[in-house]
Amino acid sequence: MxxxxxxxxxxxxxxxxxxxxxxxxxxxxxxxxxxxxxxxxxxxxxxxxxxxxxxxxxxxxxxxxxxxxxxxxxxxxxxxxxxxxxxxxxxxxxxxxxxxxxxxxxxxxxxxxxxxxxxxxxxxxxxxxxxxxxxxxxxxxxxxxxxGLKRIGEPVVIYGAGVAGRQLMTALVQSHEYYPFAFVDDDASLHGTVIQGVHVHSPSIIKKLIREKKATKVLLALPSASRSRRQDIILSLEPLAVQILTLPSMADLVSGNKLYSDIKEVEIDDLLGRDAVAPRRELMTANITGKVVMVTGAGGSIGSELCRQILILQPKKLVLFEISEFGLYAIEKQLISTAKQLDIDVKIVPMLGSVQRENRVQAVMEVFRVQTVYHAAAYKHVPLVEQNVVEGVRNNVFGTLYTAKAAIAANVETFVLISTDKAVRPTNIMGTTKRMAELVLQALADESHNTRFCMVRFGNVLGSSGSVVPLFKKQIALGGPVTVTHPEITRFFMTIPEASQLVIQAGAMGKGGDVFVLDMGKSVKIVDLASKMIRLSGFEVKDSTHPDGDISIEFTGLRPGEKLYEELLIGDDVTGTEHERIMTANELCLSWADLEPILSRLDMACHNFDHEGIRDLLINTPTGFSPTDGICDLVWQAKAISQDKTSKVVNLVS
Structure with a gap:
């Protein structure tokens, strides 16, 4: 005392x-x-x-x-x-x-x-x-x-006794939030040493240290470690059910954007164990630097990140095309602020509009003399598109068609479509419409004009709107349960910045009609991802073997049109490119003469809200569409119910 x-x-x-x-x-x-x-x-x-x-x-x-x-x-x-x-x-x-x-x-x-x-x-x-x-x-x-100052606060262990760990220790001793009582480090030469009064231990006894001090957090001070190394460490700590916090990346620390005291939750991309390949400068700049670039869907998850990457590459102009007023306002404001901070002189042009209005898109491209287009405007949420079939077809198929035609008329040099792994053997309307969009560009690529078309296909991106990761985080913060659709469901994941950089590089390699496929690494089992996120947040998974756990995982069943497994290729005919993370797929395509009448009939079916006709056309076109559910469009279902009731009334009267 x-x-x-x-x-x-x-x-x-x-x-x-x-x-x-x-x-x-x-x-x-x-x-x-x-x-x-x-x-x-x-x-x-x-x-x-x-x-x-x-x-x-x-x-x-x-x-x-x-x-x-x-x-x-x-x-x-x-x-x-x-x-x-x-x-x-x-x-x-x-x-x-x-x-x-x-x-x-x-x-x-x-x-x-x-x-x-x-x-x-x-x-x-x-x-x-x-x-x-x-x-x-x-x-x-x-x-x-x-x-004397740091014997109060929540006891924590610092993993990493190098420069970053010592800097973190120095930063933490000034706060009242955490009390660092031990270092652990893989370097055996540091074991037994004392840094600022704190002993350095082997990671093998971290469980004992946590139990003795009742610590609930481990702070990773390894900003320069590779992602695969960080994954190994995080997976070794996962069974301890302590919250894992980490330092910002070394790039952020060096640039001054972050401080050693700016600890944060472990990013899910650390769990993927995949180190991003440094982008190739010549591919990044080929279609952007000094040119007029247009991004459709500029306010979306992928579109906004494309805009951020493009801005750094200093185009002559950056045209933001977006149907959402708030989305356009937000990305324009962010880009103007970034340009000012980086002292980049780029004219940013915010344009409200829908890709379904060909004359509007063409007018914008012609007036600003657009040279490169990244077409990211699309409806991408599987259940919503399944419930709004006509709008999904209008936006994803005809929006791409009209934007591509406008690009041809405006003599755009390069047109890059952001596609998805759900376009491969699709079981839902969203994936089918994206495959139809690919067929449109493949058909137009063979026509006589000056625009070079290519498509880039990849899986889920971490942190995008509708992604499971932010949903899981929110559910964990509320105490659970964490909801997963199916115990066996898997998905490919990639970070938004890496996906955007690869899209830009793939676009520079396109020769015309190319379907590029990004190397997404190994697919991730969603239930395993949920379990890891629960444990790394400092909680135990509550299940039959651990009835006293903190947060349970509940299975809600597959949603309409949802697949257990996603694919990136329709066939096995794939070849490598000059970039190790980008492949090109050689897949079935239609000529414009064959595709045009199909699109005309599809347009008429959409105009008449003929959902049966839409489904038949999508199935009979070589998209590989194999629906797992009936028609889920809410308007069609409401009409069917109304007609059924009317029919019953008529039968009763008669």
Whole structure:
């Protein structure tokens, strides 16, 4: 109890000391150093002369008071008072050493010129005392920072005792939120060492450390580790059911965008264990730098990230085409702010409009002389498109057709369609309409014009609207349950920035009619992803084997049109490209002469809300459409119910 009270008093004193203004702290430091140097001077005389009445000698008093201001000036010039005490390092120690050396030389020179007799050993003894008082006092206060201030707060373990871990430790000791009580590190040479009063341990005993201190969090201080390495560490910590927090990336730390104290939850892309390949500059700039670029669906998840990537590559103009007023406002504001921060001179053109209005799209392309188009405008949520069939077909098929025709009329050089893995052997309307959009571009690519068409097909992107990851996070924060459609469902995942960069690079490699497929890595079992997210949030999964767990996983059943497994290729005819993450698929396509009448009939069926006709056309066109459910369109179902009721009434009357 007494030791705890002393720690609290030390903490209160240090808090007061560190709360002073910087100028006041310097004055306090100078006054204390003056007292230390004067004490060191008299101690040196007492040790050497051993005379009680030495204090009555006026020459020594004059010598001492002459020495102090000169010494303090030397310390000041050496930068000692610019050092932040809590971050005391080798530079400060260097300043203390040379400051004491300067003070000692000053002592010798003053005594010589003013003929004040002092023994030759006094300067040496004085230097020793000065180093002890000036340097030792700072080391003592610095040690109190690491011991007295941080024995309160939530106990945590820091994984990584390197530079980042030490910086994180320094940042955390100033807060009241966390108390770092242990380091763990894979480097065996660090085991048993002590950093700022905190011991470094082997990861093999982390479970014991967590149990002893009842810690609920582990802070990963490995900003420069590869994603695969981070995945290995995270998976090793997963069974502990503690919350895993991590430092920002080294790039963010170096750029100043993030601080060591900006710890955050583990990103799900760390669980994928896939290191992003650095984008190739020549492919990134080929269709963008110095050109007029247009992004349709600019306010969406993929469209907005494409805009951010494109802006950095400095196009001549960036045309944002978006049907959502708020989405357009948000991305324009963000891009203007980014351009200002990065000092990029790019004209940003916000355009409201629908891709279903060909004359509007063509007018925009012609007026601004668009050279490259990234077509990201689409309805992508499987259940919603399943319930709104006509609009899904209108937007995804005919929106692509009209935008492509407008691009041809406006002499656009390159047109890149953002496609999806759901276009492969689709079981739903959304995937089928995206495959139809691919067929449209493949057919148009063979026609005579100046526009080069290509398509890029990939799976789910982490963090996009409607993604399971933000849904799971929200459900975990609310205490569960976490909902998964099926125990066996799997999906491919990729980060939005990586997907956007690969789309840009694939577009630069297109020759005309290409279907590019991105390497998505291994598919992820969604129930395993949910379990990992629960455990890494510091909770136990509640199930039959762990009835006392915290959060349960509930299976809701597959939604209309949803597949258990997604594919990226229709067939096996795939070839590599110059980029290791981009492949090209050689798949069945139709000529424009064959496709045009199909599109005409599809247009008429949409106009007449003929859902049976729409489904028949989509099935009979070589899209691979194999529906697993009946017609789910809400308008069609409502009409069917109404007609059924009317039929029953007629039968009763008759």
């Amino acid at each position: 007494l030791n705890h009270a002393n720690l609290e008093r030390n903490s209160d004193f240090l808090k007061f000391l560190f709360s002073l203004k910087r100028s006041h702290k310097r004055v306090v430091s100078m006054l204390l150093d003056s007292l230390f140097l004067l004490t060191a001077f008299w101690c040196a005389l007492f040790v050497r002369l051993d005379v009680v009445n030495i204090l009555s000698l006026g020459d020594f008093w004059a010598l001492g008071f002459s020495l102090i201001p000169i010494s303090i000036l030397g310390f000041y010039r050496l930068g000692l008072y610019r050092t932040v005490l809590r971050y005391l390092g080798f530079q400060a120690l260097d300043a203390i050493f040379w400051g004491v050396f300067f003070s000692t030389v000053s002592l010798v020179l003053i005594s010589y010129f003013f003929k004040i007799p002092i023994p030759r050993t006094v300067p040496v003894i004085y230097a020793a005392f000065a180093l002890i008082f000036v340097g030792g006092s700072r080391a003592f206060i610095r040690s109190l920072v690491g011991t």
